[in-house]
Amino acid sequence: MASDGNTGMEIFNKEFPSVVILDLRMPGMHGIEILRQIRSINNEIPVIIITAYGEIRSAVEAIKIGAYDYITKPFDNEELELTVKRAIEERSMRQEIYKLKTQFGLAMPLFEQMGSSAEIMKINELLGCVAPTNFTVLIYGETGSGKELVARSIHSRSSRKDKAFIVVDCGSIPETLIESELFGFEKGAFTGAEQKKIGQFEIASGGTIFLDEIGNLPKSMQGKLLRVLQERRIRRLGSNKEVEIDVRVVAAGNERLESLVESGSFRMDLYQRLNEFCIEIPPLRRRKDDIVFLCKRFLDITNKELNKNIRGITKEALGILLEYHWPGNVRELKNVIRRAVLLSGEIIEPKHLVVNILETKQQQYHGEDQTSGIRHQIQAADCAASSHLDINSGKELSLHDTVAKCIEDAEKRLIEEVLKRTKGNKSQAAKILKVDYKTMHYKVKKYGITIQTTPEVNRNAQNLA
DSSP, rough: OOOOOHHHHHHHHHHHOOOOEEEHHHHHHSHHHHHHHHHHTTSSSSSEEEEEEGGGGHHHHHHHHHHHHHEEOOOHHHHHHHHHHHHHHHHHHHHHHHHHHHTTOOOOHHHHHOOOOHHHHHHHHHHHHEEEEETOEEEOOTTTTSSHHHHHHHHHHHHHTTTTTEEETTTTTTTTTHHHHHHHHOOTTTTTTTTTOOOOOHHHSSSEEETTTTTOOOHHHHHHHHHHHHHOOOETTOOOOEEEEEOOOEEEEEOOOHHHHTTTOOOHHHHHHTTTTTEEEOGGGGGGHHHHHHHHHHHHHHHHHTTOOOOOHHHHHHHHHHHHTTTHHHHHHHHHHHHHHHHOOOSSSSSOOOOOOGHHHGGGGGGSSSSSHHHHHHHHHHHHHHHHHOOTTTTOHHHHHHHHHHHHHHHHHHHHHHHHTTTTTTHHHHHHHTTHHHHHHHHHHTTTOOOOHHHHHHHHHHOOO
C-alpha cells in the first residue's frame, strides 16, 4: 500500500506486483501519470482504476492508455476482488499463450520477438514489403543481433510458410564438404558415400534456405551457387542428372559483401545476384529501447524453462543492463538473463548479473580495439554527457530518456573528437569508429556537427558518397 504516487512507484519498482489497484486522485502525482509510468516499465501488469462517479471521463481515458478496468466509489469489496482475480487469470493466460508460441516456434510479429524500437519497426515495414515476394534477401548484422530471426520472419510471412525453412551455416562446414552438404551426392560418388544423400537445397525446395555467414563461402563454391540461383537446378555429386528446385534464398553476414568483393574474396556477379533486397539489423547498443522488452521476454521464457517465478528486475539492475555495451548483442543479453534467473530467488538484482561492468565505458562504440587516446575520448564524452543531467532541477526524470540523452551526448562528442583528429575526413573517422560511411554522414547531419575540412578531404568525401 502507498498513500501517494511517488511512494507507490517506489514500491512498484521493488516488488513488481501481479496487479495494481490505482486511485486517480492522490497527493503528489495524478493517477493517469502513474499509469503511464507503469505502462512504460511493464505494460502487461494489469492496472485497475478506482475513481469517483464524477471522474468517469478520466477513467475512460485511463482505459485508452491501457488500464485493465475501472471501478467507481463507493465500491463493493466482492466486485473488486472478482475484478482482481479476473485480471490475474487473464494475464496468466496471455503469458501461457506467449510461451507456447515461443516454445513451438509459431509465427509472431517481429516486434513481439525483437522489440518495438523505431529501428525494429522500420525493419518490420521492410519485411512487409519483401516477404510476400520471391526476392533474394541479404541481411547484415553483428553476431547475435537476430539475423536468423529476421530470416525466419521473412519465411513465415511468405506464401512458403508451410514449407521447409532450412538453415545452413556456411562458416561451420569444411570446404571439402560444402558442395555435398548443399547439393547432395549419389551412392558411390566418393569413398565413404555408401548411400545417396539429399542436399539442403533439395530439402528446402518449395520453402526457404537461409545461408548464414555467406561471406565464408569458399571461392570454389561461389560460381556453383551462382549457377543454382540463376537456373534453379542442382546436380548431386556423382550424378549427370539435374534436379529442378523451387527455393527462396535468404543470405546473411556480419561483414559487408562489397568489402569482400573489393578484396577479391567474393565474386561480384554472385553479390549482385544475392543483393536483390538488403536489410540491416542495428546492434543492440543502438536500439536500447528494446532492452527492457527483451529482458522481460527472456525472463518469461526462462521462468518456464526452469519452473521458477522470478517477478522482475530491480531498477538498479535494469540501469546496469541499459548502460552495458552488449558486444554480443541480443544473444549475450539472453544468456545474462538466463543466468540471472538461475541465480536469483524472487527478483533479479545487480549481484545476479554476470556482465563485465568495469569495462563497459572502454568498450563503448567498439573502442576496445582502438588506441588508448580513443578510449579516453569515449570516457570524456561520457563524463560530458553526464554533466548535462541536473538531478536537482525539480523535473521528473525518466530512466529511459536520461540514458538515451547521455548516449546521444556521448556519441556526438566522440564523433566531434574523432573528426577533429582526422581533420574532418568522415571516411577515415568512420573506419576508426567501425561504422560505414553512410552512418557517419547521417550522424554528422543529425547532430549538426561542423568540422573545418581541407579541399582535398571534401573531394574525397564527395567521391565516396
